Amino acid sequence: MESRYKTYQTIENIGIAEGNEITLRGWVYKHRSKGSIVFIDLRDGTGICQCIASKNDLSEEKFELAKSLTQESSLTINGIVKKEDRAPGGYELQVTDLKIIQIAKDYPITKKEHGPDFLTEHRHLWLRSSKQHAIMRIRASVVKAIRDFFDGNGFKLMDSPLLTPNACEGTSTLFETQYFDIGKAYLSQSGQLYAEASAMALGRVYTFGPTFRAELSKTRKHLTEFWMVEPEMAFFDLNDDMDLAEDLVEYIVQYVLNTNERELRTLERDTTKLENIKRPFYRMSYSEAVEWLNRNNVPLIKKLPDGKEIEVPFPWGEDFGAVQEEAIMEQFDKPLIIHRYPTDVKAFYMKRDPENPKVVLAMDMLGPEKAGELIGGSQREDNHDLLLERIIQENLPVEDFQWYLDLRKYGSVPHSGFGLGVERTVKWITGASHIREVIPFPRMIHRIVP
Ligand code: 4AD
Numbered sequence: 309m310e311s312r313y314k315t316y317q318t319i320e321n322i323g324i325a326e327g328n329e330i331t332l333r334g335w336v337y338k339h340r341s342k343g344s345i346v347f348i349d350l351r352d353g354t355g356i357c358q359c360i361a362s363k364n365d366l367s368e369e370k371f372e373l374a375k376s377l378t379q380e381s382s383l384t385i386n387g388i389v390k391k392e393d394r395a396p397g398g399y400e401l402q403v404t405d406l407k408i409i410q411i412a413k414d415y416p417i418t419k420k421e422h423g424p425d426f427l428t429e430h431r432h433l434w435l436r437s438s439k440q441h442a443i444m445r446i447r448a449s450v451v452k453a454i455r456d457f458f459d460g461n462g463f464k465l466m467d468s469p470l471l472t473p474n475a476c477e478g479t480s481t482l483f484e485t486q487y488f489d490i491g492k493a494y495l496s497q498s499g500q501l502y503a504e505a506s507a508m509a510l511g512r513v514y515t516f517g518p519t520f521r522a523e524l525s526k527t528r529k530h531l532t533e534f535w536m537v538e539p540e541m542a543f544f545d546l547n548d549d550m551d552l553a554e555d556l557v558e559y560i561v562q563y564v565l566n567t568n569e570r571e572l573r574t575l576e577r578d579t580t581k582l583e584n585i586k587r588p589f590y591r592m593s594y595s596e597a598v599e600w601l602n603r604n605n606v607p608l609i610k611k612l613p614d615g616k617e618i619e620v621p622f623p624w625g626e627d628f629g630a631v632q633e634e635a636i637m638e639q640f641d642k643p644l645i646i647h648r649y650p651t652d653v654k655a656f657y658m659k660r661d662p663e664n665p666k667v668v669l670a671m672d673m674l675g676p677e678k679a680g681e682l683i684g685g686s687q688r689e690d691n692h693d694l695l696l697e698r699i700i701q702e703n704l705p706v707e708d709f710q711w712y713l714d715l716r717k718y719g720s721v722p723h724s725g726f727g728l729g730v731e732r733t734v735k736w737i738t739g740a741s742h743i744r745e746v747i748p749f750p751r752m753i754h755r756i757v758p
C-alpha cells in the first residue's frame with residue numbers, strides 16, 4: 309500500500325540504500341572536526357549514523373555550516389551510503405549537502421557525567437541519549453511481545469477501569485480522589501477484580517494498563533505509576549496459572565533477544581544470561597523456601613519497639629523481603645516460582661489450599677540477577693461464603709464488593725490469573741540499574757515532573 313504521509317529513509321534500514329544518495333533527517337548526537345573533515349553522528353530516532361562531511365565534497369559555505377553544528381541541532385543531510393564495518397551501524401554517509409533546521413544552543417546534557425537527579429529532572433531530553441533510547445525500544449518490544457503472546461493464544465483484551473470505588477491490593481497504598489457527588493474514588497492498584505468479571509464473560513482475557521500504588525517504598529524497583537498486564541482465565545487452577553506465567557516470560561525474553569540485538573549491545577547486556585531463559589524454570593513452596601533460609605542462616609531482621617534491630621531465624625508466616633528473595637535467588641540462573649504463601653500475608657481474594665487452609669494458592673515469580681518479583685498471581689477464591697468471610701476479616705466495605713461477590717453466585721467456576729509488572733521485566737532484561745530508566749516519565753514518591 310502506498311503511504312499517504314511522508315516516508316523517509318531511516319538509519320535503521322540504511323543498508324537497503326547502499327551506494328545510493330539519500331536524505332536523512334535528524335539531530336546531531338556528536339560532532340567533531342579534524343582538518344578538512346567534519347564527523348557528524350546523526351540520530352534520527354531509529355538509530356545513529358556517522359556522516360562524513362569532507363571539504364572536498366562541499367561548497368565552502370556548506371562546509372562552514374557543518375563545522376558550526378552543535379549537539380542536538382536539527383538538520384537534513386544528503387549523502388551517499390557507504391558500507392563501513394568499523395562504523396556503529398555498519399554504514400556511513402558521505403555528505404553531499406546539508407540544511408540546518410535549528411541550531412541548538414547549550415544543550416544541557418553533555419559528554420560529562422551527570423548525576424541521576426539532574427538526568428531525571430531532564431527526562432524529556434535524557435530520552436534522546438543512546439542508552440535510554442535502547443531501553444525504550446526494548447520496552448516497546450516487551451509490550452508487543454506481551455500483546456502478541458496473549459492475542460495469539462486465544463485471549464481477548466478487556467480493559468479494566470482506572471477510577472474505581474474500592475481497593476484491590478490492600479488499603480495502605482491507595483491514591484484517593486473526589487468523584488463528583490458520589491464520594492471518594494481510587495486510582496486502580498490492579499485491574500484484576502474486573503478481569504475476573506471479564507473472564508466469566510469471555511473465558512480468557514487480559515487487562516493491560518497503568519496501575520497506581522501510593523508506595524512509600526523508595527527503592528530501585530518501585531514506582532507509584534507502573535504498567536501491569538493481568539491475564540485472567542476461567543477454569544484455570546494454580547498449576548495452569550504457573551505454566552502460563554512461565555510461557556509468557558520465556559516468550560518475552562526470546563522475543564527481545566530476536567528483535568533487539570543492537571539495543572542489547574548498546575546496553576552491554578550479557579545476552580548469554582537471557583538466552584538461558586527457557587522452560588522449565590524453578591518452583592518451590594513457601595514452606596520449602598523458609599526451610600532453605602533457615603538452613604542457610606538467612607535471618608529475619610526484626611525491629612523492636614525501642615527501635616533496636618535484632619536478627620531472628622526466619623519464622624514461618626512472615627512475608628519475604630528483598631533480603632530473603634535475593635538470598636534465595638542467588639542459586640538460580642532462571643526465574644523461580646514460589647507458591648502457597650501463608651494466608652495472612654496475601655490478598656483477600658486468593659483461594660485457600662484445600663489441603664492446608666493456612667496457605668493460599670498464590671504464586672510469585674522472582675527473576676534472576678536481582679530482578680526481584682516479576683509476577684504475582686493466584687487461584688481465586690470461588691466460594692461465595694469463604695470470600696465474604698475474607699472481605700469482612702480484612703475490614704473491607706462489603707457493599708462495594710457486592711458486584712464481585714455476584715461472580716460467585718452466578719455460575720462460579722475455578723479461575724486464576726496473575727499480574728506481570730512491565731517495568732520490573734524491562735529493568736531485568738535491559739540490566740538498567742534503576743526502575744526510573746525503564747518508563748518514559750517515571751512517577752515516584754518525590755517526583756512528578758516532567
Ligand atoms: O503482586 P502484585 O501486587 O499483584 C497484583 O496486583 C495482582 N492483583 C495481580 C493479579 O493477580 N492479577 O503486583 C503484580 C506485579 C508485581 O509482581 C510487580 O512486578 C509489579 O506488579 N509491581 C510493581 N512494579 C513497579 N512498582 C511497584 N510499586 C509495583 N508493585 C507491583
Ligand code: MG
Pocket residue numbers: 672681683684
Ligand atoms: Mg506481589
